[in-house]
Amino acid sequence: MINYFLIILVVVFDQFSKFQVKSNLYLYQSIDVLNSFLRFTFIENSGIAFGIDTSKYHLFITCLTIITIVLLFYYLKNIKRENSYEKIPLSLVLGGAIGNAIDRVFVLIPGSGYSGVIDFIDMPNLLYFIGIMDNPRWFIFNIADCSITIGLILYFILQYANDKKNEKSERIS
Template structure:
């Protein structure tokens, strides 16, 4: 549900901003912060940030296929991705859909954000969504793998601790059994055995006396 909201809001903001630019400053420029950035109407027939100019048909087909693949990945691996990763993927989809709508219905993409403090291509809200989404997805993947690795090490350590503890308990049990056997072997003989031993000794003493009398 969250991903659908992100995609919807991203596409809506991109399309509304382009409609405003076309209506307010068609083929013109507007200074917002002189020397820093402003708005310049540009009809881009290439990819994001003006890459691969005049390749609208090819980019339209590629973008459509990419959106299908990304949507499939988002649905298929939703449980494996963190919330941050899902939002990043949704932003990429929103950016792709925003520019895809322009290519299908206009034959070009409307760009208007111009960074005047540096030499950079004019771009739009869809490009921002795709860029931010890519960064979010990479961060989620990198830190997700690190967290997973730490979890595996922790689980291994816990298993080693359990094995060591079981071995210690087994050693203590073996020691206790050995002590019990030693105690049993050193225990005094029962009274019946003592009486039999005393009777045998008395018989031997009587036989000795009779021998001396003879």
């Protein structure tokens, strides 16, 4: 069974937060939420993750995103009981993918007022403080991006733990 509640929760929270940002901030406006640690900075990202510009391929990226959503939904629907640990992380990924896909579809609608996926969470780059990166601010992202990232990290951790458990079971047998 797919975790519909989690998927819907992610999509609603993502779209509500984006609506609030688009309604209350002007493009590129930045407000401090927790001093300078957490800011809301309104941008519309015409690219994909980490600011990679794909604006010339927007229709292709949107179609690819929708195909991925359909495949992920199908996969989630058909997960066998022994792989049930995959359901929550992949539901987080699916909810995030749907949230960003909604923005991408709006970009394709003339007069919608969208020129990209709405991003607004602006945090310091911890890699800057240890000398690995040059930029003191991290990439600006949104709730859907967080959900996808957390879902993927959780998925790989659980996959690794499951593989270790299976290895141990095989050694015992």
